[in-house]
Amino acid sequence: MPISQPRSPEVYLNLNVRGMGPSATLAINERSRQLLAEGRQIYRLGLGQSPFPVPPHVRDSLANNAHQKDYLSVKGLPALREAVVDWVNRTEGLDYSVDNILVGPGTKELMFLVQLVYYGDLVIPSPSWVSYAPQARIIGRNIHWLRTRPETGLGVEPEALEELCAQDPERPRLLILNSPSNPTGLCYDAEQLQALAEVLRKYRVLALSDEIYSGTHYSDDHVSLARFYPEGTIISNGLSKWCGAGGWRLGFFVFPQGLSWLADAMAAVASETFTSTSAPIQYAAVTALEDRPEMHSYLLHSRQILAGLAGHAYRTLSDAGAVLSQSAGGFYLFPRFEHHRPGLASRGIANGQDFCERLLEETGVAVLPGDCFGRPTQELSARLAIVDFDGTGALHKAETETVDEDFVRRHCDRVTTAVERLAEWASA
Numbered sequence: 001m002p003i004s005q006p007r008s009p010e011v012y013l014n015l016n017v018r019g020m021g022p023s024a025t026l027a028i029n030e031r032s033r034q035l036l037a038e039g040r041q042i043y044r045l046g047l048g049q050s051p052f053p054v055p056p057h058v059r060d061s062l063a064n065n066a067h068q069k070d071y072l073s074v075k076g077l078p079a080l081r082e083a084v085v086d087w088v089n090r091t092e093g094l095d096y097s098v099d100n101i102l103v104g105p106g107t108k109e110l111m112f113l114v115q116l117v118y119y120g121d122l123v124i125p126s127p128s129w130v131s132y133a134p135q136a137r138i139i140g141r142n143i144h145w146l147r148t149r150p151e152t153g154l155g156v157e158p159e160a161l162e163e164l165c166a167q168d169p170e171r172p173r174l175l176i177l178n179s180p181s182n183p184t185g186l187c188y189d190a191e192q193l194q195a196l197a198e199v200l201r202k203y204r205v206l207a208l209s210d211e212i213y214s215g216t217h218y219s220d221d222h223v224s225l226a227r228f229y230p231e232g233t234i235i236s237n238g239l240s241k242w243c244g245a246g247g248w249r250l251g252f253f254v255f256p257q258g259l260s261w262l263a264d265a266m267a268a269v270a271s272e273t274f275t276s277t278s279a280p281i282q283y284a285a286v287t288a289l290e291d292r293p294e295m296h297s298y299l300l301h302s303r304q305i306l307a308g309l310a311g312h313a314y315r316t317l318s319d320a321g322a323v324l325s326q327s328a329g330g331f332y333l334f335p336r337f338e339h340h341r342p343g344l345a346s347r348g349i350a351n352g353q354d355f356c357e358r359l360l361e362e363t364g365v366a367v368l369p370g371d372c373f374g375r376p377t378q379e380l381s382a383r384l385a386i387v388d389f390d391g392t393g394a395l396h397k398a399e400t401e402t403v404d405e406d407f408v409r410r411h412c413d414r415v416t417t418a419v420e421r422l423a424e425w426a427s428a
């Protein structure tokens with residue numbers, strides 16, 4: 001009798017995970033890398049990573065804290081939680097307790113935890129950042145995509161929220177509001193936030209205000225939803241975008257006193273999962289949140305460059321007939337090419353996926369299709385991340401030169417060229 005081969009356990013994947021691929025953003029990056037390896041010129045407008053370096057004084061702080069080796073408190077280093085409290089007080093004029101700050105290895109992880117710990121439907125606008133919905137799916141939450149309109153920049157409208165909540169007023173819900181927005185560049189102003197707050201309060205909806213791009217608001221006018229709905233809003237922020245430190249993996253949530261039960265429950269789960277966030281990074285984050293002239297200057301120049309680039313991209317794309325709103329903050333634009341549909345169809349391009357694949361193959365420009373952000377598959381939309389340039393060099397130049405159209409053409413030419421190629425290709 002032949003000895004039968006030992007067999008590994010059967011594939012019993014969690015059904016919520018079955019069929020899931022890696023995040024769409026990573027897939028486009030992978031294809032870009034392949035083409036690059038084949039010697040092709042690739043313009044990376046797919047992945048939304050900051051083009052700027054971590055500010056030197058924050059890097060120095062990290063180097064000086066390399067010896068910090070102890071596990072830290074699960075909610076975060078007390079000095080960092082104090083720094084977060086001071087920072088929110090300085091930037092938003094709101095008061096929080098250090099006990100209600102939760103530090104984590106990136107806000108993405110904390111978002112997963114809040115969806116796990118809070119029991120409620122996820123409510124997000126279409127389009128929304130790529131990971132909110134997959135996280136809900138993994139956990140097994142319902143997802144409700146709010147209808148949006150181009151006239152209002154594809155953002156959350158109080159009427160749409162009211163309509164949803166009125167259907168089942170007692171139902172627990174978590175709304176994620178992202179401002180400045182990935183993927184649209186939309187920034188909500190005080191009046192819009194006030195109107196949304198009224199509906200949120202009426203139905204006691206839990207709100208997660210994803211403000212990870214706050215420091216990149218082009219006119220430095222970022223306003224938190226927490227100013228208008230303090231009792232129901234968790235502020236989410238971190239070092240990944242405005243501080244250029246995505247790979248450092250540090251984010252934090254700020255809870256009002258009435259939601260301390262949620263902060264405590266998340267901390268309990270955190271203690272059984274990631275334990276605590278990297279110690280040296282937490283010490284460096286204290287420095288990043290300090291009120292320092294170096295930081296103000298870094299943020300000012302980052303914003304000027306991003307605003308200049310976003311302005312150039314907006315003009316180029318709208319002149320070519322794309323429909324989009326002007327970005328007011330962040331790294332992104334979200335054009336739609338419906339007017340180009342007949343021409344694109346004659347070239348065999350029928351949806352956003354075709355659009356992005358063919359664009360990459362034919363011009364080397366990598367962008368993401370709108371369906372990754374919850375838009376209909378057929379829609380000819382795409383998200384552009386205007387980040388493929390030498391951020392260190394551009395920041396340096398911005399200290400002595402005026403940031404205008406000419407500046408971005410000279411110092412961010414990969415992005416300006418890519419956007420021009422895209423506009424030309426779509427109209428061909």
Ligand SMILES: Cc1ncc(COP(=O)(O)O)c(C=O)c1O
Nearest residue numbers: 106107108129182212238240251
């Ligand atoms: C809108 C938005 N929210 C949250 C995140 C997650 O950021 P992190 O986990 O680096 O804090 C990102 C990152 O791309 C993002 O674009």
